[in-house]
Amino acid sequence: MRGLYMAAALAALLCTGRAAAQADAPLIQGESGGWRQGRATFYGGPERFLQNFPDRGPPPEYGFGDALFGSCGYTQQNYTEGVTYDNVPFPKESLAALANVDVDFPGSCGRCYEVRCKNGLVLANGTQIFNTTQGYSLPAHAPNATDDYGRHWLGNPTEDLQEQSVLCWNQSSLFVVVTDNCPCIQTDPNTGAVTGTNSPCCGNIYHMDLSYWGFEQLAHPLNGIMMTEFRPVSCDTHQPLQFNPGFINSTIYGDKVETGWAWFPYKQNTDNFWLPGAGIGGSNATCIELGPKAGGLTFASRKAAQSGYQPFGQASAVEFWLKDKNGSSTIPDITVGAGNYDDKKYCSSLKTSSLTPVQRQGIYAQFSIPISSFQCPFDKSQITQVGFQNADGQLVSFCLDDIKIVGSGGSGGQVSASSVQTGRRLKTAA
Missing domain, CATH: 2.40.40.10 (RlpA-like domain)
Incomplete structure (x- = not known):
């Protein structure tokens, strides 16, 4: 605060x-x-x-x-x-x-x-x-x-x-x-x-x-x-949930940032927490424009490296859909990285230009990055953030949707995106 x-x-x-x-x-x-x-x-x-x-x-x-x-x-x-x-x-x-x-x-x-x-x-x-x-x-x-x-x-x-x-x-x-x-x-x-x-x-x-x-x-x-x-x-239905204590959604961004995840843009020209109609099938997407100062957008789960949470604990991959915000069919070249948010420790990153999309839908491309691709100075069960950055310091505008952790996470606090829908859209902020 x-x-x-x-x-x-x-x-x-x-x-x-x-x-x-x-x-x-x-x-x-x-x-x-x-x-x-x-x-x-x-x-x-x-x-x-x-x-x-x-x-x-x-x-x-x-x-x-x-x-x-x-x-x-x-x-x-x-x-x-x-x-x-x-x-x-x-x-x-x-x-x-x-x-x-x-x-x-x-x-x-x-x-x-x-x-x-x-x-x-x-x-x-x-x-x-x-x-x-x-x-x-x-x-x-x-x-x-x-x-x-x-x-x-x-x-x-x-x-x-x-x-x-x-x-x-x-x-x-x-x-x-x-x-x-x-x-x-x-x-x-x-x-x-x-x-x-x-x-x-x-x-x-x-x-x-x-x-x-x-x-x-x-x-x-x-x-x-x-x-x-x-x-x-549940933020969607207001139905009571188990205390557990707590839970973290394996979907990081669906129609909005999901439960358990913070959303941090930095050094951006513009950004949208959610942009209606910009996502897959007309859903919401989170979009950002980054200038030549190499900013980015980070999704982090705070204090989640401890036992009972660990959203990447048993994960095999992280998946996401990516498109150019301005409507170009060219896939934006951005850097994707992972790390531990609270300890400020980071893994190696990869450029989307070095990856092959899993599939295309319109101008959207879906990527699936194995967790093993991130070289981390700590055990990968301690990963609590994923970030998307300007790769080359050039102006880049992109939208992200359906960011998911593939594979189950740690014990106790985990629930799937299908069983709990959270972060109900209370008001549109373009």
Whole structure:
């Protein structure tokens, strides 16, 4: 996440310290569908609300952070247009971040959850009740601040006991897609030096950051934090899925970036998260134009090299369809590579000009590259990313579709693309 989090504002309220081992979020007894107990804060928000707290930080974020830019890359749209909530591919209320100590954090990009507010006391990191007298209290600074619907805070029934309680609006639920992460330990992106601790994202309680607009659908944002009930769901159908914990789709890009995969364009002139009608059979494709500075497009599954995930663990090949974005029948000459995203280690790469297409469909060409073709300085089960780069530093525009891992991956977290369809297209972003 960029900027500070709402969680950081509440950090003094919670136990400090680095991440402890977190057990599975407890199941809620008597509930069908695999509901589990968690906790949520929020980040981002409209200046109309945030400006009530000028002592927290400078405008326009006022120390609340920005949900617009996420570590999964999905919100990094065409930089020539600028990035606003109007051109990100998901509604702003559905943007969410998982704490990177959550047990199902690996491969969480693109995963969808159903979340609802839980009335009552809020837990700090541990079993103690959240104490309202420590840290920054939003109601103490602006008790009459209204949310985007003009609603006032419902108050805290246990305020006299100095305990945090939340009154939810109702028991309706919110569907969110993971576009970001809430790091326990904050570091400088340039030097890697530790700059702080995000206490709510370090605890032994399952935690997620909702966007301000998602949080306010469940409870008033002046609460700042609430207990939740949540479950993983299919982004397409909203049907409950097994917690596992977590899963990574063996299809990396189908009609969209699939569950488990981040999408990172870099040094690009233009790009499209999905371009309607540009894919095989008129489906979506992801397209990019790269100038002479040798940029590229990377698909990565974060923290997925560990046992239980390993999307390339037993893979035999990676397949994809490629075409010239501008309609030429000439196959773009690009470089295809693999690597370990978190360790920043990379395998050797191959040019498409050195490969023979498996088949053609119109101007699309399908390639199948054996995993053995990538020479890696580590075991190939540790591959967690595949990248497509400008091969020769010349202007190149191309579209990719149906990027798949052939062969089953690791144990536990894997599901096939046919059994789970994820990343439901909530809004078209051209």
